[in-house]
Amino acid sequence: AQSVTQLGSHVSVSEGALVLLRCNYSSSVPPYLFWYVQYPNQGLQLLLKYTSAATLVKGINGFEAEFKKSETSFHLTKPSAHMSDAAEYFCAVWGGSNYKLTFGKGTLLTVNP
């Protein structure tokens, strides 16, 4: 079975500061990992995904994440936060042949001016 744990339900940063959202995974098979963003009352938009190619994955809107097998982590970062980054972020893992995504509990990112 696969699972992800997002550390911190709420992260607050200042505009221009580094964004770091943490995600640790548990998987019995090589995982495929995803980060999604959700704006209020909307669906999810894929930021980036790791599918066993490069361990450093670059996504949209300046976000990137690094897969670290030794730490079972897939933290999401962005060098400089923008006001428009304020949203809910979900880490997800997909494992096995059933193609089901298992989501973390989410981290709400607020960006202060």
Added chain:
Amino acid sequence: GAVVSQHPSRVICKSGTSVKIECRSLDFQATTMFWYRQFPKQSLMLMATSNEGSKATYEQGVEKDKFLINHASLTLSTLTVTSAHPEDSSFYICSARTGQGLNTEAFFGQGTRLTVV
């Protein structure tokens, strides 16, 4: 990226009535569609997985007779909440999967806010 259209975006219904939510993949054929439920300030909970032309596979604890899923074509899946009650009020999100293996990707609809009064 591919577009998944979910309709309606908001619906208010009376207790005891049924509500149908549609999920369409507009520019691709979806191998599989998923239905999720999201409670306020919580994560997405997978309700069921549906493949075109076959019965949906429901997650443990999800009532099949209450949440009817029909996947009539490769571009359309519907979720019907039957005999709705206030506790069914929630945000429902569909997702459509495309591709195979490493190229598979899930695209999400914009969600439906259901309020049962």
